[in-house]
Amino acid sequence: MSKKIGVKNVFVTGGSGKIGRALLPELVAAGYKVRALQFDEAIECDGVELLDGDLRDPKLAAKALKGMDGVIHLGNCKENRDQFMDTNIKGTFYLLDEAMRRPHIRQFIQAGSDARAGIFYHPRPYPIAEDFPHAAYPGYYAFSKVLEEVMCEQYRIQYGTPITVLRFSWVHEDDDFLCHVTLREPNFGVPVWKELARTPQQKKFFKNGLDGVACLVHPGGRPGVRHIVGIKDAVQGIMLSLNNPAALGHAFAITGPSAFSYDVAAKYLAKKLGLPVVEFECDDFHDFSHTIAKPRSILGYDPQYDIFKIIDEGVAFRKAGGKRHPIKYIG
């Protein structure tokens, strides 16, 4: 890697969240001094300085960025019309505006999302690249991810703020993928299989509490294609970007090594769990995939979690009776 940019002290928001929980120990292990913003949930990570505060507080940023060289901004609220403006938009603005005034901030990493490109909502039969224009799907979460990025872009253009945007796909930890495709609760994610049950055979699963593995198909029977990312690959993307001069001024897709097809995933998981595959036809899901050529060539990003590894680890987690983290946003 080329010369580092001198980030040693990092302020992290969202440290109790899905990505933050996995990231904090990696930062500490890599030798960074970490200050983490603690808000509604306790952060449990040895070696991290905790700062209690709220992103909506205009006075927070000055305290938070004092003595720091880098920012990793992961904290936000999700699909929440009443809160996203204050938490996500103003919260990001306060941090950016403070970073702009502090030349000691050498890098500001903003958590973006592939929701900014509208993913399954828009027909797009080719891989999405970083230069694809923002095209959020309806709702306040995707809208918020576009507005956050636009603010970052403008701080970079207007003031040279050293921004890196990492656009994560739906991040999978624990047995998230199993919860997405198996029919018994806990079940989450889009599409909602129960709402797509039309035939008596499909309805029987929900009526009788039977389990099966969902396979999303388009009208005509072609299986759906989707791109997600394993939590360890998401963390890899952040660690490779942090302190990396080549990452400054760029947005990167941080996603899995390749997209998966629902039929392949469903067959593989069904065999492992001894369950039937149940097809659900969905007429408003559009296939999507991302190219990761840019993070591969610029960052050396090398994601390890294809759909089989995500499933294998999810099955192992379930078999071991792992305790799931509560889910806040259905990807």
Ligand SMILES: NC(=O)c1ccc[n+]([C@@H]2O[C@H](COP(=O)([O-])OP(=O)(O)OC[C@H]3O[C@@H](n4cnc5c(N)ncnc54)[C@H](O)[C@@H]3O)[C@@H](O)[C@H]2O)c1
């Ligand atoms: N998890 C995913 O699948 C995914 C996918 C794409 C992008 N992202 C982005 O990555 C980032 C992190 O996502 P996540 O899933 O880890 O988050 P999460 O929902 O699990 O956690 C959110 C975090 O934000 C903090 N927070 C919320 N409101 C706050 C406030 N007012 N003040 C201070 N802190 C506050 C919470 O305490 C928590 O630590 C977000 O920007 C998200 O949009 C996540």
